[in-house]
Amino acid sequence: MADTPLADRTDAVCVIGAGGSGLAAVKSLREHGFAVDCYERETSVGGAWNWRHDRSPVSSGTHLISSRPLTEFPDFPMPDSWPDYPRHSQVLSYLERYAAHFGLREHIWFGTEVVAATPVGDGRWDVTTRSTGGGAERTQRYAAVVAANGHNWSPKPVTLEGADDFRGRILPASAYKDPAQLRGRKVLVIGGGNTGCDIAVEAAQHAAAVWHSTRRGYWYAPKFVLGRPADQINALARRWRLPLRLRQWLYHRTVRLTVGDVTRFGLAAPDHRPYESHPLVNSQLIYYVGHGRITPVADVARLEAFAVTLTDGMRVEPDLIVTATGYLPRFEFLAPQLLDMDDDGRPDLHLHAFARRHPTLAVIGLVQSDGGLFPLAHWQSVAVARWLRLRIADPARAGAVQQKESQRPIASWSRTRTVPSSRHWFEVSFVDYLRALGELIDRLEPA
């Protein structure tokens, strides 16, 4: 129930979330002349990268897995004196400086969460907000809604058979903050994503025993190849316009030469080609496997009071299980059909950003790539701001652009061949995706 009468914010745009993606959206919309109200449920910027936030997945040892040049905002580079892979606290200070530098804070309402965003028919939106955790609700009308609420905060529900019988502790990866939680424990890490690998490595350094359970074999890319960050070498292959097949072969050769045959270490062989899954970047996992500090094991079959049985019949006896099984996107404030969600909760958006049937609804940052997220969020934000501006300035041309965009083949910007898993719903190629965004941005240029 609205406690105050509806306030019309006329041409203002509502941005939801003040993490990296939300900040990029606020900045771009302001640059394009829009008034902006950004709502942030926490009391500070930084989103997932702010370890003080209760939804933040970072732990004390988190570092970037894409290198600085492929991770920074293109118009606000990170200090070149920073290491190739900065630490999470550096990323947070970077986002704080970005917000201060461009004067974004004055447009952000902190400690305010969005309860609902509802279309009112003419392309405008009623957005209901309240103080985080309760309090009076307030509804305001906006010209557009840009959701930047992140997609790495709501852990994918995991069902472990016999979990109720297990006497040890089960810890979701999002609740893992510090290696002290692992010290002296016998730890089973479930999940072969980057988070699962990072935690397995930290466990290897601190825990008494470590088992790492994965469902399939992966390509473990080292963080450095030929003395350079691996993603920069990958970008070089793109620069030389090598076709995908050749890059897959090169990737295969490089991994073979640097990491070697992982099955020798007891790891499963990859069941897919390179570039068909989200890249795993971890130089230390295999090192610790090779030192006997991590024992790779199969998928979990069921839990008992003091033991876990794996699908290959092996039994292990951990007293702590860390589940790093990924996250699912959640948009509690939007009706599912607004984002064309399917029954699994997978949104269907043009370029993973534009709602197909609601031209004034966009999502920023709902992508994963073989590079960093901030450059993608930046160019998405430029595209969204330009799109909203063109809609006002020249509706006829905006319609023509929309028509043209609807013919853009999905394979040109999305990875269509990936391992079928919710982890790859939003997987794109950094370079192909940016090319598509660049084209769209040019089309949206004011005449």
Add this chain to the structure above:
Amino acid sequence: MNPIRFDDWTAPVPAVRREVLSVLPEEETDRPPVLFVPGLGHGAWAFAEHWLAHAAERGYPAHSVSPRDRGDLRAQVHDVVQVAVSLPRQVVLVGHGAGARVVARVLARYPARAAVLAAPLLDGRAALGAALRANPAGTLPALVGGRLRVNRRQLFGPGMPAERADAYLGRLVHPGARMQRQLAGRDASPAPVGDPPVLVVGSPDDRVVPRASLDRAAVRHGGAPLLFPGMGHDLMLDTGWTEPLDAILDWLDKELGG
């Protein structure tokens, strides 16, 4: 708009220690920082002589950055962007001579609060022609990769005491053959991002940047150049240095106030 930045992704400019000179206003103001970018052969010192202190007196936190030793255009653009984003607020960029060429490239990448191109060396060919006429002996070696030398009359107006002029000339360094070569062409930087207001200032008596080049630069940014007759190329060192700076700051006051 091209989001593909292979240069930065595959061969990032190596980090160096940068020389930045700063003069801050005595009391904190809400005015944006101004970053001055020196031209060919000059360093941050060229602005520290007069302009930094005067800008700070008028309430603008004033900084200037020296180009890295033998850095090319790309490295200089990188350095200026690095310094700009290290400052607490969106900066106003003021580039002089070849520094304006750097600023023009920076604008295509960093959304400045505003920008000033002072005696901008955007058209290398025209500048080369002017230099050959004014000082053939100093210019010819540059054509074959040698160091470009300038004389008193190229940089300063007739009112400049010879002693001081020579002292300044003595501080100029060789920018490197690569940078000289890159400047010989015409500026082809893409449109600025973030649509900043841009002002062009110069002198009709500049013997480095011809009047026609000033007009072209101004037209590109939608205006006419502000002219200071009687001054040489080095607006920030010549005897009348207060006039162009006050005009720039007046313009800024107006642009930022509105």
